[in-house]
Amino acid sequence: MIDSNADSKSCVPQETTITNVRLAHAYVPFQKFCATMTPMQSLREGTVFPELTGMYMHGWDPKPGKERKPWTEMLF
Amino acid sequence: MDRDALLRRLSALNFYVIDLHLYLNTHPADREALAKYNAAAAEADTLAREYEKSFGMLSMGRPSQYPWQWIADPWPWQKEFNFKLAGDDM
Numbered sequence: 632m633i634d635s636n637a638d639s640k641s642c643v644p645q646e647t648t649i650t651n652v653r654l655a656h657a658y659v660p661f662q663k664f665c666a667t668m669t670p671m672q673s674l675r676e677g678t679v680f681p682e683l684t685g686m687y688m689h690g691w692d693p694k695p696g697k698e699r700k701p702w703t704e705m706l707f
Numbered sequence: 708m709d710r711d712a713l714l715r716r717l718s719a720l721n722f723y724v725i726d727l728h729l730y731l732n733t734h735p736a737d738r739e740a741l742a743k744y745n746a747a748a749a750e751a752d753t754l755a756r757e758y759e760k761s762f763g764m765l766s767m768g769r770p771s772q773y774p775w776q777w778i779a780d781p782w783p784w785q786k787e788f789n790f791k792l793a794g795d796d797m
Contacts, residue, residue, distance in 0.1 A: 680730075
C-alpha cells in the first residue's frame with residue numbers, strides 16, 4: 632500500500648517544534664515529505680499522503696470501536 | 708494491459724501527479740517529491756500514448772490514429788467508456 636521509504640518508521644511528516652506562539656494566532660504545521668501511497672491507493676483515498684487520509688472515505692464505519700486507524704498505524 | 712486496466716492505471720497516475728503538483732507548489736525545493744512527480748508524469752505520458760494507439764484520443768489536441776478517432780464511440784459520458792470499479796475494492 633505504501634510506496635515509499637525504508638526509513639518511514641522514523642519519518643515524521645510535519646515539523647514538530649512550534650515556538651513563539653501567541654494567544655489566538657492560528658498556525659498550521661508545515662508538511663514534510665515522507666511516504667506516499669501507490670497511485671491506485673491514492674486515487675481511492677483522495678490523497679497521495681497517508682497522513683492526510685481522513686475519516687470520510689471508503690471503509691469508514693461510524694460505530695464505536697470501528698473507527699479508522701490513525702495514519703500512524705496505517706503506516707507502520 | 709487491456710483498455711480498462713490502462714484507463715484505471717492512467718486515472719490513478721493522473722491523480723498522483725495532480726496531488727504531488729499541489730504539494731510542490733508549496734515545497735518547490737523538495738527533490739524527493741519532484742523525483743516522484745517526474746517519474747509518475749513520465750509513466751502517465753507513456754501509458755497515454757499506449758492507450759491512444761488502440762483506443763482513441765484522451766483529450767483535444769492529442770494525436771489520432773487513422774481514421775479520425777474523436778468521433779468514435781463510446782463517448783466518455785457513456786457507461787461503456789469507463790473502467791469497471793467492481794472487484795477493485797472501491
